[in-house]
Amino acid sequence: MVSPAGPGEMTAEEPLTTKEGWRRFADRQTAMPELPAADALDRMTARERAEHDEDRQAYHADLPLANTPVIQRVIATTRLLIQLNRHQVSARRGVIVSGPSGTGKTTALTQLGRTHERRTRKRYPEDDYRLPVIYVTVPPAATARMLAMEFARFLGLQFTGRVNITDIVDAVCVTAARTRVELVCVDELHNLNLATHAGAEVSDQLKYFAERLPATFIYAGIDVESAGLFTGTRGRQIAGRFTVIPATPFAYGSTAQREQWRALIATMDSALRLHHHQPGSLAALEEYLYRRSGGMIGSLSQLIRGAAILAIADGSEQITRDLLEAVPVDYAAERGATARPAAGRGRSGQRETG
């Protein structure tokens, strides 16, 4: 298939839930743009300067991710389970990442998959047919057939309308075994409603895949414990086999929590490529950033990436509170901000100068 996209770019026809899209994502390496000295910058023609700015805007739009505690825990736990499950014939153990939206569940899942994919490919460079990771999402109002088709679509298996679900599942299992799939990431698990007949069938289908595929399964979804995933007979079986890793917003209460937040800001600060940015200056805005983002990694990332792009566009080349104010955040973070009016004021008032 000829694709117009360059290496690492996603295209509409190759989303992350296809093996081609996933391969692009796993191969993507963000190169940090050079920051030329002031005199070299002055010598640039208008066209060169525009290209330089465009490169940096693209880089900040896709700013490298910080290795959050959730990502670290997901990767460490799942790597251990992959080892433990390798020789198990049934009842393999898995992981569920659960928490509110914007806390980095999908990021943790995809980073885990990417890490495993790259490590496996490095270990078996000659094996072109190996697909170490499958990444699928549970579709809204999913049926068992729809879920099976998601797996098939990832693997590149197409079917005409004549096939039944058994044919699809068999093809998926044969292909996954032949391509030596070791890790199956299932996102958007909250679309699964065990209270409905169709939802229960999807849960059974997932369990069937987990039994037949010699792989470790990891699920991610919004507050899946409270959505009834662990209730009933099916739920008890899931609860007995899966480790739950909660993805929560960063807290800002104790000294240790503040240190963790500060370290996250510092990591993002060091990744910025702005001409007038003073390394470490973002730390002065930490309380403000916490208040705006509500401790959500997704909202924080949007704020900093958005402000960096605006700083390049208006030529100020540094992140200020005014620029951050111009970046919209999601409703959940805004609602959190209004619920925490005290945070970011008072003690932080003198320091929020950027």
Add this chain to the structure above:
Amino acid sequence: MRLPVAVPPARHETVASYLARLASLHGLDPGELWHQVSSPRPGTRRRDVYPGRLAAITGRPAVHLARALPELRHPGPDWQAWRHQPQPGCPRCDARHDGGPVTRLLPHHRYVCTRHQYWIGPPDAGQPATPLGPELGGIVRAQWRHLRLLRRHSIAAAYDAVLTGVLDLRPPMDRLAR
């Protein structure tokens, strides 16, 4: 969408054999893949394979596929120079290809696998390829020489040469009686 285990076709393999192997590797029904890469020929019950569609599902360029699969060549080969019946080829060559048995459509002049020294001439029904022992090395050498003749000249010239050679080998009395 491309199949994940898109193994290459064997040389001179039939399209049906290649699709059956691909289907087997992916747990699919061969008819499923056949429907994906072909369209019905108007007015008949037959279906025509589209090289572009096969290229799309295998990720292999159509020209590379046509090199291995004679049925996909455009313009098609001179079918008079080919056997009319698909057959199994050299088992040691086939062992390199995953997914099940390989069925090939061979040209008339392919009698011996020169690499593994197997007789792959027109088979009797159900008869597998036969290994040629060292005492039959002359047959292998004859196949080498014949392939060289084909490369240097053409199929038609080689055919005439072989026919003339065979006629000349007849006993002198037989020739006089004509």
